[in-house]
Amino acid sequence: MFEPFEYQFFVKGLIAATMVGGLCGLLGVYIVLRRMAYIGHGLSHAVFGGAVVSYVMSFNFFIGAGIWGFLSAILISLTTRKKTIGADAAIGIITTASFALGIALISRYKTFTRSFDAALFGDVLGVTNGDLIAIAAVTAGTLLVVFLGYKLLLFSTFDPEVARFYGVPTGWVDTMFSLILAGTIVVSMQVLGVTMIAAAIVIPPIVARLLTNSFKHMIFISTGLGAFTGLGGIYLSYWLDVSSGATIVLFAALLFVLALVYSSLRERVLRRSSSRTFKVPSDSSGFYD
């Protein structure tokens, strides 16, 4: 049972997946509630474009892709502020254009030899010490931003327009959020892969939403669940000998099904018990005496 822990690469992968899972779960709450579920999917593709550009220009991957992702996120939030364009459409336009740029560059520079399999499908067992430090730094930064900006983030997620009326600097809040989101996507790519990030961002908060009506509880449940699926997914992927990103996502999807069944059953039980305690109004006319 503890056999895989003897391998250092496994332990590193486990730590990375747990942190990335928690991170995606935490940010996912805000993303899902803003109805931008596909921003994770889109941004990871956009960042892929940035990764290729930074490789071609022989730039540091994290910095190049990070800046690229941040600019894409800002562009999306600016485009959505124009009321005629929905968030889904803005995500679709900006991120696919950025992804296409990456593909165009790869096909233009025939000398391109680097394999992008890891970026596309995730390679958690190839995590290096440098990657771990990057993940830890983004996690620390994100926790700090979410902790310090908890009230501001909550109000501007709930109702951005009214939040502005109440003096919340929503422009700043959006910028900070774009920053931590871009960071999260960049460090998550290595572990989960572009194609799996969307699920890691959407599933934990949706499961949490099924279990609670309170925002505070949703944050804790979603973060914990994200970390747990990261940890459990990697562990399972070792035993099942299946790709790590896919295992994490499938494990999360399984938890979602369980939560869905649980909440439907609970609703049914609550309905039944409330109908059982329904009292026939007492009759004061004495007609039935």
Next chain:
Amino acid sequence: MLHPFPHKPVAGNPLVRLENVTCGYNGQPVLRDLSLTFMPGDFVGLLGPSGSGKTTLLRVILGAADLYSGQVTVNGVSTLRKRPRVGYVPQLETIDWNFPVTVQEAVLMGCTMNNPLFPWFHRRELTVVMEMLERLGIAHLSKRHIRELSGGEQQRVFLARALVSNPRLLLLDEPTAGVDIKTRDDVMHLLHDLNHQGITIIMTTHEINAVAAHLPWVICLNRRILAEGPPIDVFTSETLSLTYGAEMPVIHYRGLALVAERPHPFTTEGLGRDHLEAHEPPEGKHV
């Protein structure tokens, strides 16, 4: 539903002043050359058809509509220089009712900018919120999800959110839209009470008889100001037909000016009357 206490505006400097304001969105003016003054203690209803600029007027006071010319001052400070801190209650239909917040969490949002750099809400703020919920009679619902409430209770939640920062000015966008008669009565009584405690209130409404006729001051708006004053003076057939573009008879009843619906010709004359007489209901059906 006439409130028992007469309304007494407080003398002093105007709380809100609009001077030759032209404002709108995306380069399209909605209101043109508008001048208005609101004194502390005013309780004003904004009337007008949909698209007449009622909400835009609220938004320009909040500093949230584009100001093309003129100036808006709240408490003597231009809204361009500083966004005023006023209580704002949005229309209930704009709220995301699936959002996971409890009543307490929703009302606490009103305290967000008290200490924006302090991560959590202060214990004192929590006490203020609970006192406000108590005052509005919904303290027992504080842990409930916002969707599990009745229309009147939901209205109170967002009224509480606006009131926890102790605003001198309260702006409400159609606080009585889509609620039943009892709730409408409760909300309006609550607003009158708040007004008597010194809060200046500006609200928009579509309900002339049930809401506007009972307010001390109304403004008829349709892209510009058509009339303002106590309802008894403002509600005349001429002003109302100017405002709404439809003929509306006004009936005076015990100090109130009430607006009647113009009956459909079928019900009063010609074909309709004959039709009704020809089909006299059978005896005994009426109680």
